[in-house]
Amino acid sequence: MGDLSYSQKIAQFYVDADIEAIPQRVFEHTKNVIVDWAGCGIGGANIDSTKMIKEVFLSESGNHDCTVFCGQKASESHAAFINGAASHGLEMDDASYDAGGHPAVVILPAAMAVAETVNAKGKDFLLSVIWGYDMMTRVGRGVVPDNCFDRGWHPTAVCGIFGATAAAAWLLKLDAPKIANALGIAGGFASGNLECYADGSLTKRLNPANAAMSAIYAARLAAVGYTGPKWVFEGKHGFFRSYTDNPTPERMLENLDYSEYPIEIASFKPYACCRYNHSPIDSILKIMADHKLKADDIEKIVIDICNMAIRAVVEPKSIKYNPPNTAAAQFSLPYTATCAALFGDVSVSQFTEEKLHDPEIRNFINKIEMVHTGEMDQYLPDIFAALVTIHTKDGRELKQLTKFSKGDPENPMTTKEIKDKFMALSQMTISANRARKIYDAIMDLENFSTIKDLTKLF
Template structure:
């Protein structure tokens, strides 16, 4: 009888670029573009420069690129740095059903190994699509969370699968890579609730570990053969899950299509209220002094992530990203929340501080979902109450971003970071990324960018 881990391994080995549906290829391209953009912007976020310096100080020789700086280093170090940069602004794509951000782990891992192996664009795209599918299916199967950070916990398996695919491992090799990834699976929400910089490092750790697992497997190092279903495997140790979900319609249905591209650089729990408040103040052309009170209604789950008091004193950017009070105030005041709005000058704006006391958060006890539905009520001068509600998070399949919105986000991201780009340069770079499957190698993608 074929085990679950063997079924996953066979799927990874047997599926190539030509076998992938057009919709999964298009979605994967969009999210690679998005991941590169958010990593570019995140490269100057707190902690990211230090992580880059520590990695380069090792003096590792290699051909893998640190995206935002252009430095070359070993594949594992590059996977770590790029993974951390991509997570830094909390602007990366998310598979809501499994509470996992697959791309910030899988894309850096696959890119680093693709450069190492001289793989072409088609092989790279296939590896990313397959690695993301592994991470998302693990997320879909989970039925409890004991406090693990799922992006790194699931992501390390996706990274190992993608790296193993690019290293041309056979099914036994992929199985070993997944088994070795099990020994490195980790990540904690403690970093999130304390708003420490370790939160953004965890995706980098997982990308690095996934690459190393695949490289060890390629060298002949064996791993546990029942990484997912074993007596002391993934589900036994990390949390109960429905194992059949992991292989249900494997190869004919792609769970990762449900991964959403984020519209705003903040926790997903903020996104529906931000959208609704921007719509409200724009439609009625409201000024801050016309607003008497705002009530934001969210789920208990969302409240646990973003509903606490706003305190930017220790780590302003992370505090802003995980605050519904700050997000709402920015939406009301500026009618936007982009990269500029999570910089310290914007966060400590006195006008924001004056709006926050007007914002109340209530919990919808009948809402057992995570991020949507959510609603807002804005009471304006004269007593009129303006109400809005939405059932879908922007960027999801039900409420997708347009191509122009994705392009706008990339331009915004590319205008920040270590090497800010002009709009025309960003558009040219984006075109190259969207057409990766036409590249014989990805070695020259950064030519003329740094």
């Protein structure tokens, strides 16, 4: 494989895989990933931003063969787009530091749509997701996420499109040359801007949706013979040199020996907000529980954050302290820290128009002080640490450092917690009985002769 490009080597890696050698624990974890994504998608299926997308994409769809969450049908590419946006809307979808973003909301919408089209078996769907996470992680390890963000790119989308393309290509049973071509084509489609962080506009939800849809086009084009650049990743004008400074593209080839399955290192989110908020939330909740504090006991809360959090949840402060809509609130550290202190809860229920104007929240939010001393940067790029100091009215200063927030592999959510999250989110739009049937089906997915036995339940 010495003369092959990175995309060609990785494509061959997928084709040569001994499926029977993949440990069962990987399949079990993959089912939890699908459960988590399905809950996010079902829960987000009828929020306002998804309704607007459906209004456009359902009316324009041609063949309505593929499932859209909550009982509707669309074309293959449009179903991927709608489900991608729906599952990203609640900000509860999984994350992977190595992959550079949120894998599920790009990979799974593309994989499910293609799986339905080709009538894939349940196990093939699972395998496509496993390879999708592998591919996105390889790309994510080669970029410098902090720099990618500084350039305005959304790593979830620009890295995720390659994972979704790998998943779609696997389901289409493409050979190694065509998989490599599909990845090359995907490089031309990679896009997604994050200026939405500044004002709470809704386009962040479109970025993974567009990546999922474009990944299908990349795989479909490669299937009929369209070609993409051989050196799409490492070339002089390739992905890494276009999307980040000082990349390490050689990291794409790490562990190209089936010794790891990166889907196992994805993190699950217990809170309905940007991941940069989670360590501060965990620290606040722990301090208040350990010291039996009430919100009325608090003079102020000082949060020392890492550099990467600033652009997402700290600035501009005029927006972060006064979020104009629920999307902005999801990316406001003052708002989410306030919810943690006041209610001990940062679930979806805290992100409503009514809550945004709650006088109790509006008054307390000014007690949140955000600082960047640089101390938390020592843990980057893979750990989003936060040090919280709660100053009490009786003069105490109570500190808590959180490096691994709840849901990280080092501080995991249990299978029961993932199921409970799925049930809670799903019941935003469907009955508990229907949600239980979907959960049970996903847990038995490898035994399904057709993915449609699952998707008919959505």
